[in-house]
Amino acid sequence: MADKTGGRVLVVDDEAALLKTFRYCLEDDGHTVATAASGEQAMALIRSRVFDVCFLDLNLGDSNALELLPAIRIAAPWLRVVIVTAHSSVDTAVQAMRAGATDYLVKPCSPEQLRIAAATHLHARRLDLRLEELERETGRRSGGDAQLESRSPSMAALLDTARQVAESEASILVLGESGTGKGVIAKAIHRWSGRQAAPFVTINSPGLSAELFESELFGHRKGAFTGAIANSPGRVSQADGGTLFLDEIGEVPLALQPKLLRFLQDKQYESIGDPVTRQADVRLVAATNRDLNAMVRAGTFREDLLYRLDVIRIHLPPLRDRIEDLPQLAHGFLDEFIRIHRGRARGFSEAALAALAAHRWPGNIRELRNVVERASILCRGEQIEPRDLALGDAGGSAPATRSTQGLSLQALEREHILSVLGAAETLEVAAKTLGIDASTLYRKRKQYGI
Numbered sequence: 096m097a098d099k100t101g102g103r104v105l106v107v108d109d110e111a112a113l114l115k116t117f118r119y120c121l122e123d124d125g126h127t128v129a130t131a132a133s134g135e136q137a138m139a140l141i142r143s144r145v146f147d148v149c150f151l152d153l154n155l156g157d158s159n160a161l162e163l164l165p166a167i168r169i170a171a172p173w174l175r176v177v178i179v180t181a182h183s184s185v186d187t188a189v190q191a192m193r194a195g196a197t198d199y200l201v202k203p204c205s206p207e208q209l210r211i212a213a214a215t216h217l218h219a220r221r222l223d224l225r226l227e228e229l230e231r232e233t234g235r236r237s238g239g240d241a242q243l244e245s246r247s248p249s250m251a252a253l254l255d256t257a258r259q260v261a262e263s264e265a266s267i268l269v270l271g272e273s274g275t276g277k278g279v280i281a282k283a284i285h286r287w288s289g290r291q292a293a294p295f296v297t298i299n300s301p302g303l304s305a306e307l308f309e310s311e312l313f314g315h316r317k318g319a320f321t322g323a324i325a326n327s328p329g330r331v332s333q334a335d336g337g338t339l340f341l342d343e344i345g346e347v348p349l350a351l352q353p354k355l356l357r358f359l360q361d362k363q364y365e366s367i368g369d370p371v372t373r374q375a376d377v378r379l380v381a382a383t384n385r386d387l388n389a390m391v392r393a394g395t396f397r398e399d400l401l402y403r404l405d406v407i408r409i410h411l412p413p414l415r416d417r418i419e420d421l422p423q424l425a426h427g428f429l430d431e432f433i434r435i436h437r438g439r440a441r442g443f444s445e446a447a448l449a450a451l452a453a454h455r456w457p458g459n460i461r462e463l464r465n466v467v468e469r470a471s472i473l474c475r476g477e478q479i480e481p482r483d484l485a486l487g488d489a490g491g492s493a494p495a496t497r498s499t500q501g502l503s504l505q506a507l508e509r510e511h512i513l514s515v516l517g518a519a520e521t522l523e524v525a526a527k528t529l530g531i532d533a534s535t536l537y538r539k540r541k542q543y544g545i
Contacts, residue, residue: 101125102217103145103336107137108152108179117150120206121213134158141170142371145335147220148213150200153180153187160191168195169326173223175216179204224294224333242276242424242460243283247417253409260407261287266359268344268404269382271411273522274461277382278342280409285338290378293337298330299537305348310367313354319368331364335375343522344404345385345396346533352397359403379404414456414463421451421463428464429479432471440474440483450481458516465513465545509543512536516545 104126106117114130121128129144131137134155141149149167153160160178167176178191178199192199197219200212245251260267261284269277278297285295298311306320314329330339341347347355358364359379363372381404390396414421425443432438443451447470456462470483516525526536539545 101127102147102213102220104128104213105131105137105140105146105149107131107134107149107155109133109156110152113152117209120209124210124213126213126217134163137163138166138170141167141174142369143373145332145373145375146171146174148216149174149176150179150209150212151176151196153178153191160196161187161194164191164194164196171328173220173328175220177212177216221292242279242427244423245417246419246423247412250412250417250420253411257284257409258287260284260409262289263407264378265406266379266381266404267407267409268387269380269409269411271382271384272413272459273384274459274516275384275411275413276460277384277411278340280411281338281340281342281380281382284380285340285378288338288378290337294334295338295340296330296334297340297342299342305350306367308348309351309354312351313358313364314366314369316366316368319366323368327366329366331358331375331377332373334377336377338378338380341379341381343383343385344381345383345387345390349395349397352400356397356400356403359400414459418452422448424460424463425451425467428467429471432468436468436472438471438474439477440471440479441477442479444478444480446481447479447484450484450486454486461516465516469510469513505543508539509545512539512543513545516540 101124104121106114106121106128107130108114108117109132111132114132118128118130129140129146131140137149137151140146151160151163151167155163160176164176167174175198176196178196179202180187180199181202189199197216198212200208204212243254245254257280267281267284269280271277281297282295285291310320310323310327310329312329313331314327315323317323317326354364358375362374362376364375365372387396387401387405391398391401414424422443425448429440429442433440451463451466458465466484466486467479469485470479473485474480474483512525512529515528516522522536523533526533529536531539
């Protein structure tokens with residue numbers, strides 16, 4: 096498997112000897128290096144591939160950095176550009192930094208200076224990616240660590256398999272009922288893989304039209320369609336070098352499936368409104384709670400795409416089949432919500448644990464998380480009791496009612512959505528119960544951090 100710790104570097108200079116020297120030096124440090132001898136060649140590479148750092152000669156034969164920088168900023172706004180200049184042009188290099196470059200090197204620079212500059216800006220690029228990832232999070236911890244340990248023999252074996260296949264480059268299909276933790280496993284596979292230093296990017300399929308999903312996945316150019324008011328690189332570009340998690344793959348529009356299949360086969364794609372063919376080195380993990388084989392028979396999912404996705408299959412069991420893990424999961428979620436809500440509860444009574452064990456958990460781990468969050472807020476003592484769980488009967492029917500006095504409209508809506516999600520078999524069923532479409536439910540979940 097390729098080493099994913101190095102960066103993707105572009106070197107632009109019209110001196111062939113310098114290009115060769117820079118390339119050898121950077122490749123020795125594990126970076127993937129492309130070279131261009133002109134501004135035209137550089138822009139063609141930038142439009143077709145994703146780079147982390149660009150070393151750009153200030154004075155090229157056909158242009159100079161000041162002329163190229165605006166085009167680079169439009170085509171790849173994330174790219175960290177280091178100007179390479181002679182002593183006499185330092186003032187111009189400073190002007191280039193004001194125009195969007197991030198640093199400059201003075202010729203002749205030593206191999207050590209070049210290595211330090213590449214490492215520094217690659218580290219900064221990764222910090223930017225990590226910040227973007229954190230900003231997409233809800234601001235709450237997922238409690239996922241508890242889900243990656245199990246006393247259930249079958250679940251423990253599954254986790255061992257996930258660790259093993261994480262080291263491969265094969266596509267992985269994660270199956271399981273809604274709420275079983277498919278996203279947690281996908282993130283864990285990324286962390287256990289050789290791509291852990293690169294981005295983990297998630298795209299949710301439900302409710303998106305073919306055009307919007309294609310834009311979300313592959314990006315678009317400004318003006319490509321109504322509402323496209325700026326260029327968007329797309330999630331594939333953001334995930335280059337890392338892992339792309341396609342949640343609810345069964346919801347991908349049939350019209351877009353051939354383009355997704357082509358990307359899986361060739362690692363190539365085009366953004367909407369842009370004819371330039373791009374490349375991205377992405378490892379794909381997909382998940383669904385639907386029967387894809389049945390969808391193939393019904394003509395709503397391509398068989399060849401299923402074969403490409405289903406190289407390695409991981410089938411997560413429902414919570415009712417791993418009840419021995421329930422106390423550990425419940426305590427893990429409670430620890431999380433103690434930090435968030437600063438409630439009084441510090442544990443569960445024996446009666447509360449018995450009530451949890453007797454419940455059917457149609458919403459699986461997601462439902463358990465919601466129940467524990469609600470209980471941590473409602474509990475007035477140091478131990479959560481059965482009355483705080485609001486489980487209703489042990490069969491998993493409607494939760495017990497409680498006073499809603501003092502709750503805001505948003506809080507009421509959030510609690511109602513939590514309740515419906517906990518009882519629904521799928522997100523589609525939950526959306527139908529709530530009287531909204533799947534895309535609206537997705538926005539609500541994102542809004543309330545559910």
